Amino acid sequence: MRPHILVVEDEQHLGVGIKYNLEAESFRVTLVEDGPTVLKLVDATPDAYDLIVLDLMLPGMSGYTVCETIRDAGMTIPVLMLSARTLAEDRTRGFDAGANQYMSKPFELDELISRVKNLLQTSSRNEQPVLPRRETLEVSETEFGDVKVNFETHEVIVGINHVRMSTKELKLLKYFVENPDRVINRSELLDKVWEVSGNLQTRAVDQFIAKLRKYIEPDPRSPIHLLTIRDAGYRFILHPQTPVENTADSEDENNDSEAAEDADVADSEADD
Numbered sequence: 001m002r003p004h005i006l007v008v009e010d011e012q013h014l015g016v017g018i019k020y021n022l023e024a025e026s027f028r029v030t031l032v033e034d035g036p037t038v039l040k041l042v043d044a045t046p047d048a049y050d051l052i053v054l055d056l057m058l059p060g061m062s063g064y065t066v067c068e069t070i071r072d073a074g075m076t077i078p079v080l081m082l083s084a085r086t087l088a089e090d091r092t093r094g095f096d097a098g099a100n101q102y103m104s105k106p107f108e109l110d111e112l113i114s115r116v117k118n119l120l121q122t123s124s125r126n127e128q129p130v131l132p133r134r135e136t137l138e139v140s141e142t143e144f145g146d147v148k149v150n151f152e153t154h155e156v157i158v159g160i161n162h163v164r165m166s167t168k169e170l171k172l173l174k175y176f177v178e179n180p181d182r183v184i185n186r187s188e189l190l191d192k193v194w195e196v197s198g199n200l201q202t203r204a205v206d207q208f209i210a211k212l213r214k215y216i217e218p219d220p221r222s223p224i225h226l227l228t229i230r231d232a233g234y235r236f237i238l239h240p241q242t243p244v245e246n247t248a249d250s251e252d253e254n255n256d257s258e259a260a261e262d263a264d265v266a267d268s269e270a271d272d
Contacts, residue, residue, distance in 0.1 A: 003050040003120050004028040008038050008066070009082070010058050018053065021109045022116065035061030039069055046075055051119055053112075056083035056094070062191055064097045071098035078119045082107070089183045089232055142177045144225060144238045147216050149173065156215070163215055168193070172208050173216070176226065176236035185233035209234060 005022055009015035010033045019029045030049070032038055035058050042049065052070075056063035067079055081099040083090060094102045101115055141150045148157040151174050156163040165173070172193050176184070186205045190196050194204065209228075213220040227235045 002026055002028050004030070004048060005051050005053060005116065006038065006041065006049040007031045007053045008033070008035070008058065008063070009053070009055045010034065011055075017109070018112065021113060025113055025117075027116075034059050035063070035066040038066055042070060042075060042077070043073070046077075049077055051078045051080065051116060053080050053082065053116070054099070056081055056085065056090075064093060064188075064191065067094070067097040067099055080112075080115055080119060087185070087232060089185055089188075092182075093188060139174060139178050142238070145216070145218065149177075158215060165215060169208060169211060169215075173212055176234070177238070180236055180238045183229050183232050183235050188233070 005027050007015060007018050007022070007029055009018060009031070012033070015031050015033065019031045022029045030041070032041070038052070038054075042052075054063045054066060058066070063081055063083070067081065070077065070079070079099045080101045080103065081094045081097075082103050082105060083094070084105040086104045091102045100119055103112065103115065140152050141148075143149070146159045149155070149170075151170060154165070154167075154170060156165050156170075172189065175189070175193050189205050190202070209226065210220070213223050213226055216225055217223045224240045225237055227237065229235050
């Protein structure tokens with residue numbers, strides 16, 4: 001029987017083009033435009049599809065979440081992820097979510113077809129299951145520098161002082177603690193901490209980062225734990241061994257300073 005490919009693409013012209021070219025190669029193709037539909041299809045008939053071509057930026061549910069949900073359900077169907085995002089951390093996050101391959105847009109259809117054929121040849125769901133997505137370590141409490149945090153009781157102690165942090169601030173700090181030494185971009189934080197689309201244009205992330213630094217850093221203007229990585233995002237270092245260089249450029253530093261001022265104004269909104 002001809003391989004059956006599930007194409008998930010919300011840009012209609014691109015989805016139709018991919019479908020047409022795959023069908024020209026004698027594949028059976030089902031085209032859908034959103035994440036929930038994908039999950040319904042694979043949940044109802046998990047063995048119906050031989051490969052998923054999955055766009056990253058989808059309405060309502062990101063491709064990351066779709067892929068993670070599929071992997072968490074124990075499904076090992078090969079996934080080829082498509083995205084206009086080209087940064088290394090975006091590709092890394094795609095692989096962490098469980099994708100087998102990652103293609104950046106724009107791409108040549110010939111290359112897409114070649115990758116599809118390669119995945120179908122080398123990734124058998126029954127004989128060579130793919131690895132599950134990388135799991136983060138669930139943390140209930142942490143200690144670094146002068147900071148002690150119990151995420152279950154919401155108790156935060158800095159030095160000898162008890163600090164009151166909002167639920168969202170604690171959730172953000174917990175996500176960093178559970179993902180140490182990894183560059184995390186704003187889109188991922190919006191998706192995982194705020195549970196909104198990573199495409200949302202907002203300064204909320206910067207404001208909350210500035211607020212966290214005021215709590216946990218000896219010198220918020222020269223952070224050693226919560227670093228800004230230029231043009232990439234943020235990186236949390238639990239126990240710096242040597243003085244750490246913050247790779248933010250002057251524009252980032254200015255933005256962080258402005259965000260800190262905004263965070264003070266927005267204190268009343270910090271609880272969600």
